[in-house]
Amino acid sequence: MSQATTQKLVALTILALVLLVWQFLPPALGVPKFIIPTVTDMLSELGRMYRREDLVANTLSTAWYTLLGFAIGSALGAAIGYLLGLSEFWERVLSPYILALQIAPKVAFAPLFIMWFGYNATPKLLVTVLIVFFPVLVNVLAAMKTVDRDMVNLARAYSMTRWQIFKKVEFPSTLPNLMAGLRIASTLAVIGVTVGELVGGNTGLGFLISYGGGQANAAMVFNAIVLLTVIGILLYSVLVWAEERLLHYLPKKEH
Amino acid sequence: MALEFDHVTKTFALPSGQELTAVSDINFKVEKGEFVSVVGPSGCGKSTILSMTAGLYQPTSGIVRVSGEVVTKPNPHVGFMLQKDLLLPWRTIVKNVEFGLESRGVSKSERRDRAMAELERCHLKGFENHYPYQLSGGMRQRAALARTLAIDPDIILLDEPFSALDAQTKLLIQDSFAETIKEAGITTLLITHDLAESVIMSDRVLVLSERPGTVQREIEIGLPNREHPLARRQMTEIHDYANEIFTLLKLDRRAA
Known part of the structure; x- marks a missing residue:
């Protein structure tokens, strides 16, 4: 049996064990089902939610705002990351504020946004945009600072314009970091939307x-x-899939 | 005259506010088609000479001329290569060779034709659709040479292009570079730490002093077979030239 098959088999066994324990252990210990419901309780509740609670519409709404918030937040984060990466002056001027905002807990803004914009979709979208924005910005900015100077000099020696250098050297150089930032952001996007909806x-x-x-x-x-x-x-899987295609030129790391 | 340094001095301002003179009153000329090496102790400003020739920055005083014209900005007639191959990892080899042509208004089909011709000249035919990571270090340096030659430069600057290669690959790549460069008839300035390399590859060697670097001696290498460093390596005269440079650099004294 190959190692990959063994790995899959072990992983599936663990899943089965967890589900079994979940199903039988709490009732055996006398834990009531409003504390820990069994797997079958959850499945029947899922059916009830489908019939009575508009489960599909609610799920699609959350998925849509996750995607929208992720798209807007990462587009803004990348755009500002690249702009700051091109200007050392503005990067130096703004970096303390960026750091402060990055550390501030973004989800705590949710009640404020509700006060400002009311009980509609805007607050949760804003929280998501805000939470997605920073990891993308920080990754892009860090990558722009570490672009190989010799490669930029080579492009300069070939008389390329600033825009050509960005397009042909800097942007592709930063692509691995941008993708890593997007991957982190995708997991945070769900948190942003959830908090917005909870509040x-x-x-x-x-x-x-x-x-x-x-x-x-x-x-x-x-x-x-x-x-x-x-x-x-x-969302994360789509990004991993895209990353593998975009970054195919990187040699695969041996584990 | 392909390249001329006329009383060139370059001073850098350090972040501490002090000034550092990298090279001082450098004078030399390189004739068209000549292969000249620059050797010197570490930190003597070899790379500064190269960057000023490429036009990446200007001398503090003095004049640098390429093909008779004063260099004031990045010069499209100068090609340069470093120890790192600087191939763009996201481009195939042929697209990398085309890179230098993309800012010069060369049509797409002509770019491809010229790139393919250079790859053939650098013995990389058949590898055009590979990505850099799929090639060995020696092949990557040949691809970098193809990219440098594709822009049809008046002069090429080589900054220790062989120093990252293993000993055997180095010999083969030196030989293949020498032949390609001789065939193309291109003026070449090679910056190197390797004394034997400077002797076997060059028509002439410029020996720099310690910082601030200045040309302390020009040594004419009066040997045939410049296009075949491997053959030159067998000649006994090589050792005499290398010893002469060794003495000038006072390497024995530095070791003590």
């Missing part, structure tokens, strides 16, 4: 979590968490 929403999986929590319906909360994870994994 002040009437749609989405985050809303179902707070609604389910209020009803002591643990199965509903668990289901929403699982679906949020699935959305995050999907």
